[in-house]
Amino acid sequence: MIQFDDITIRLDGFCLENVSLHVSTGAYAVLMGRTGCGKTTILEAACGLRPIEGGRIHLMGNDVTTTPPGQRNVGLVPQDGALFTTMTVEEQLGFALRVRRRPAKEITARTRELAKWLGLTPILHRHPRGLSGGERQRVALGRALAARPDILCLDEPLSALDEETHGEMMALLRHVHQETGVTVLHITHNRGEARALAQSVLLLRDGVLLQGDEARARVAQSDDDFYREDELSATLDQRVLPSTSRAWE
Numbered sequence: 001m002i003q004f005d006d007i008t009i010r011l012d013g014f015c016l017e018n019v020s021l022h023v024s025t026g027a028y029a030v031l032m033g034r035t036g037c038g039k040t041t042i043l044e045a046a047c048g049l050r051p052i053e054g055g056r057i058h059l060m061g062n063d064v065t066t067t068p069p070g071q072r073n074v075g076l077v078p079q080d081g082a083l084f085t086t087m088t089v090e091e092q093l094g095f096a097l098r099v100r101r102r103p104a105k106e107i108t109a110r111t112r113e114l115a116k117w118l119g120l121t122p123i124l125h126r127h128p129r130g131l132s133g134g135e136r137q138r139v140a141l142g143r144a145l146a147a148r149p150d151i152l153c154l155d156e157p158l159s160a161l162d163e164e165t166h167g168e169m170m171a172l173l174r175h176v177h178q179e180t181g182v183t184v185l186h187i188t189h190n191r192g193e194a195r196a197l198a199q200s201v202l203l204l205r206d207g208v209l210l211q212g213d214e215a216r217a218r219v220a221q222s223d224d225d226f227y228r229e230d231e232l233s234a235t236l237d238q239r240v241l242p243s244t245s246r247a248w249e
Helices: 039-047 089-099 104-118 133-145 163-180 191-197 212-221
Strands: 002-011 014-023 028-032 054-059 074-077 151-155 183-187 200-205 208-211
Touching: 002 039, 014 039, 014 054, 014 200, 014 208, 028 039, 028 191, 039 054, 039 074, 039 151, 039 183, 074 133, 089 104, 089 133, 104 133, 133 163, 163 183, 163 191, 191 212, 200 212, 208 212
Parallel strands: 028 183, 028 200, 074 151, 151 183
Antiparallel strands: 002 014, 002 054, 200 208
16 A cells, blocks of 8 residues: 655745645556656655655555655666666666675575566576566566565666567566566556556646546546557466466565
8 A cells, every 4th residue: 555645845946735645455556657757756755765744644544754765675676677786687676685685595585486487587697788678677677576575666768769668567566466466656658558567647737746547547548649559468468377476475
């Protein structure tokens, strides 16, 4: 569960005031809005990376308003993946567990498990340079999932991918959500992604956050080219991905 109660954020002349939202436990929520409207700021506030000046933030029923990022049990996939250039894929996947000082055997087992699940086993030895866009995003997703977060935050994770890879990653995100039951907050400009993945749609517009039917209607009815249409996303590939709920147990 993600809940903001009248939060206020100010930075460098930008301000969001009295913003409230609610995402139910286990839901896949999509947050839309124009560039610069504050979507990433909201995501960062949930992760604890952006301080708020007023209001309260609750995650999974707990007040985390002043809780440090590392104690919120939130996984984050930034827009560009933000992979560590000096680490191999295997090291990236194990990073969150090493930070938490988990036993070496546990780190190795979890890393291999995620690699198999996300199709990364053949490239575990490689560094980010030379990886394709889809491979980079799979690594970033695996790194975010490694510590089994309650909440997964995705900042336009598909925006830089080619059409074929975009479809594959859409199917993978849906599979991850179905298998893990993690609560997801996903930023996108793509109406097709929202239709295919979202159980809840949020729209940030002129500093006001709309939810539910009103948000869906505003996005669907908008003739603004900003909300891109993507037929591939709208008709999400129904392929069956290998089931492995063990990746979360």
